[in-house]
Amino acid sequence: MKLKIYLFLLFLFLPSTVYPQVGIDINVEFGFNGTAKVGRWNPITVTIKTYSIPFKGRIEIEVKEGSVILENVTSVMLKADVDIPIYSMKEFLFLAPFSDVRHPIKVSIFSQDGRVLKTSSYEIKELDMRLPIMCLIDNWTLPYRGTGTRVLALESDRLLDKPVFILDPFDIISLSPLSLRKLRSLLDKWIALGGNVITDSYTDISGKRRNDTYPGDIDISPLVSDLIKEEDIPLPSKSFVSILLFLYVLFLFLFLYYFKGHFLKRVGIYLLICLSFSYLLFSLTSSTKETSNVGIQVNLIKVDKNLPYASFYSGLALFSPYNKTLRFSYDSSNLVFWISRREKRIAETSLVTEERGKVLAEVNLGPNKLGLLRGWGVLDFNIKAYKDEDVLTVINNSLYTIRDAYFLGGKGYLPLGDIKIGVNNFKEETFRLSRLSRDDIRGKILSWFIDNDIILLGDKNYILGWIYTTPADIEFKSNNIKSLTLCLVEI
């Protein structure tokens, strides 16, 4: 009889323990149907389907890099809050670099009360490292591809309204002119990032392979890591705080020494003085931690001659002596940010996927930890430059005025001043010798780009200029972030 009662009670409790598993369907897909490419950004798609019970929880993806032996393991958490009503299905797309074969990529789905509902992990396979991927869109004819290329067939609908980095695993995309029109904007951005698109099925693609985007051909993080170490962090005036504290000690002493009243009165006034000064000093210094951080962002914009887009590279260094979290958001349809070089004392970073295509980066700074990130992407940036004998015409259809610009040729440089929005004409005068000042921050940045062969002096003609505001696609939630963008227009 007792056993029956126990079984009955167990039966009553059964639904509460199993409902999260039976109430929703969770599917995790790494890459495209398990096809991924090492050294590139790959999509991780989490699909959650609800039935009669709504679901609230969160998705967390941990991507680790670095060596355990060298103690330089860094990890980035990709996060998204999940809130799905009954009888619906929602797809969550994350982009992560598959870069380190030593660490699997781990996906966990948590319920609202923090229970793990599902975990999946992806071990990088040998094929992911070796073989290029060709993507056929909308059943287009297979071109001659040589040997060893993996072929993946996708419908164009799957790529519509997706971030440009979803195409990153592919070395080449083959599609019909009709599909090309459908995906025009996305493919143009991808071409600006170095992608190959073919619409002719007779093309031999065996020799066409892209460079890896991650870790990227241009990495500005070493530069910002060095630049931030020369910065000072603003703190409240030490002398001001010290004078106030001295006044407190003096005032308290003089009161205790000269006041001759009843001892309870003495204690009362003493407490009043102590608490008043406590409040005053605390309120005067309470904003110190909020404002005491420093950050440098150096960006490079390389304008494509043939497209209204520019490839964008960014290095971002953040520091605070206190335990605090600095946040910035960016437009995830065009940009990606990731933790930087594998070195010690790099701050933990989380990338939280938000609504409307935004990602919020949270960098947990602590004492002696540097937040170091690097970013890649494409920006809507339309500047064209033509040189007709001794007249230089620059048509600036971007949102920005380019400051302190100059024309950089093989023989030397010509200062142009500011390039305003609209048509700008400059008359070429005598070239001066190209002698760059390395003293100020702009000189240091420029000479670093030249030393690292990002700007090839002598080979090409450029227009160089600076943008001193943060690009519109990035928004910092903190002050004291210095943003310098070098704009590079090839002529």
Add this chain to the structure above:
Amino acid sequence: MFTIVWKDLESRITSLEFTKFWGVSLFMLFLVFVIVAPGYQRVINSFIPKLFVVMAISEFFVFLAFTTAVTMGNSLAYREKTIRDLVIGSNFSVFSIVFGKLVAFFVHLLILIVSIIPFNLLALNLGIDGNIMRFLSVLISVDLALACWGYFISTLREKIFPVILFWIGIIILLVFTARLPYPLNLINPLTLIYYSERSGLLYYLFIGLLGLALTFWRVVYLRRISHEERAE
């Protein structure tokens, strides 16, 4: 007991010697703050995080000086009577004398702690997050435990040798216990303050109770002697 607490507090708080002592102590804390507080910070080479700990340890030493000065018979208040004076020269019960003295010490300690709050709050704002409540609980527990031993020493007629022993004990407590293996090293108050730990305070319960028991034993003994002398 209330009379003892009242009189003790009154004599100490109105004492000019004590005012000077505390004024000098606060000025020394101010100097420590001026030396340690950062004027500006360079990236990575940051001393800011240690500000709260440095201030807390300095405050601990100031209160250590206060505890020893107040409890061991040199109370800095000329009207204050020691336990020995009260046992021999008054009719207060043993319980009232010992606990009256201890409560007076505790209340005075709390009053003095209020005066160091500006230093702690500034260190909180200009340093990393320190746990001010945990620090104060360590400070109060350690000082109360040492006060029990200080009161025991104040009951002795010859004080030089016990005072030397007391200070040797404190030096051992502050210096040598730090090298003990975990969790024995948690007996060290500086370790407790540095790591913002509270689990080592159980040791101080036993240290304090032992000191209190010895004080009671000594006070009962003195009372019996004084009764016998009076009877004679």
